[in-house]
Amino acid sequence: MLAWACVAAALAEVRQQPMNESATFAQCLGAQKERTGRPYMSELRFAQLQKSRSGDDFLMRVRRALALINKTAPVLSLSDNIMHWFYEQRDHQNAPPTDRLAVRWATDYFTAVSAYEKQTHS
Numbered sequence: 792m793l794a795w796a797c798v799a800a801a802l803a804e805v806r807q808q809p810m811n812e813s814a815t816f817a818q819c820l821g822a823q824k825e826r827t828g829r830p831y832m833s834e835l836r837f838a839q840l841q842k843s844r845s846g847d848d849f850l851m852r853v854r855r856a857l858a859l860i861n862k863t864a865p866v867l868s869l870s871d872n873i874m875h876w877f878y879e880q881r882d883h884q885n886a887p888p889t890d891r892l893a894v895r896w897a898t899d900y901f902t903a904v905s906a907y908e909k910q911t912h913s
Contacts, residue, residue, distance in 0.1 A: 794877035797850045798870050804854055805869070806862040815868045817896040819860045821903030830904050831860045837900055841893045849876060872896070 809819055820832040820840075832840075840856060843849035853873065857864055875892045888894050 793846050794874055797846060797853075797877070798873045800850055801853050801857065801869060801873060802866055804857045804862055805864050805866055809863050809865055812865070814865055815895075815899045816856075816864055816872050817899035818903045819864055820856055821900035822860070823903075823907040828907070830900075832856055832900075837896075841896060843876075846877070846880075849873075 814822075820837060821830045823829070824831055830837075836852075836855070836859075840849075840852040843852050853869075872892060879886070879892055
């Protein structure tokens with residue numbers, strides 16, 4: 792029940808879908824801000840989000856993440872990620888690393904960051 796409450800609270804924050812319909816929640820966090828050229832969510836905050844220890848802490852960090860990306864998020868990806876996080880917290884952490892949410896998020900986040908960092912270093 793707590794997982795569904797968290798999904799509802801997070802989705803209540805979302806105001807629009809990203810232009811790129813295939814974008815994931817983590818990709819949105821790693822996307823480049825136009826004015827600063829930096830990701831919407833810093834690596835430190837991203838790591839803190841991944842290391843959330845309780846449902847309340849996780850929801851607080853998800854809501855903060857949504858504020859950072861101007862409340863623009865893919866609702867299906869966000870919902871799936873929240874449910875996956877709660878699933879893993881209920882002693883289902885024995886999944887192969889590639890199936891873990893933290894690995895999926897890191898892959899998506901750092902792929903988004905590297906896409907524009909390569910352009911600035913070229």
